Amino acid sequence: MIKLIGIIIVIIGFTLKLDTIAVVLSAGVLTGLVAGLSINEILTTLGQTFVSQRAITLFILxxxxxxxxxxxxxxxxxxxxxxxxxxxxxxxxxxxxxxxxxxxxxxxxxxxxxxxxxxxxxxxxxxxxxxxxxxxxxxxxxxxxxxxxxxxxxxxxx
Structure with a gap:
């Protein structure tokens, strides 16, 4: 149950109208830490996902x-x-x-x-x-x- 803390962070962050990217990244990192991943594994996962989904960068640009x-x-x-x-x-x-x-x-x-x-x-x-x-x-x-x-x-x- 505690592994779903990222969802709560996203809901609270969006409700308070905080920076979207910061909310999503912090929710992802915290969820990874709670799930037992190391910082290195979390950053590797984020990097691999970013590289494999490069089309999103065209949208962001x-x-x-x-x-x-x-x-x-x-x-x-x-x-x-x-x-x-x-x-x-x-x-x-x-x-x-x-x-x-x-x-x-x-x-x-x-x-x-x-x-x-x-x-x-x-x-x-x-x-x-x-x-x-x-x-x-x-x-x-x-x-x-x-x-x-x-x-x-x-x-x-x-």
């Missing part, structure tokens, strides 16, 4: 790039670009996006996902289209557009 683009105005620029297209509605934009995702999925082309594509590009463009058509939108409509943008990403993948 894209996040800072997206963060920098967002910091320097990618979201605002996308919204401005779409708001200039007067005949484009949020629904039309999201329908085209779903179609593009379906075609890309059929051709096995990956277009990242929610954190790298929907949040910084598709959602602001859809909100810009809604603002262009209806003027200011309220928080409820903004949340619906966010949800629809995420849903279109999922629909397009299937």
């Amino acid at each position: 894209t996040l800072p790039v997206i963060g920098m683009c967002e910091r320097y105005g990618l979201k605002e620029r996308a919204a401005t670009l779409i708001s200039n297209a007067k005949s484009l509605s949020a629904g039309k934009l999201l329908s085209v996006y779903a179609l593009v995702r379906q075609v890309a999925a059929a051709l096995s082309i990956r277009m990242s996902g929610h954190p790298q594509f929907v949040r910084p590009l598709v959602n602001p463009m859809a909100q810009g289209a809604a603002v262009s058509n209806f003027g200011e939108i309220d928080k409820e409509d903004e949340d619906r557009i966010k949800a629809s943008s995420a849903a279109m990403d999922n629909y397009g993948n299937f």
Whole structure:
């Protein structure tokens, strides 16, 4: 039972909104120690797993790039670009996006996902289209557009 201490650490760490990587690593190390592994065995296991799962590093590398683009105005620029297209509605934009995702999925082309594509590009463009058509939108409509943008990403993948 005590070997499941890592799960408790993860739950407490996420509840307190601590650094995700630090919480997961500390939970893994502590679980390994409780299970009777030496520090050397724990670090060897972590290193082997990291090397065998290198694809995750590509995902991790894209996040800072997206963060920098967002910091320097990618979201605002996308919204401005779409708001200039007067005949484009949020629904039309999201329908085209779903179609593009379906075609890309059929051709096995990956277009990242929610954190790298929907949040910084598709959602602001859809909100810009809604603002262009209806003027200011309220928080409820903004949340619906966010949800629809995420849903279109999922629909397009299937």
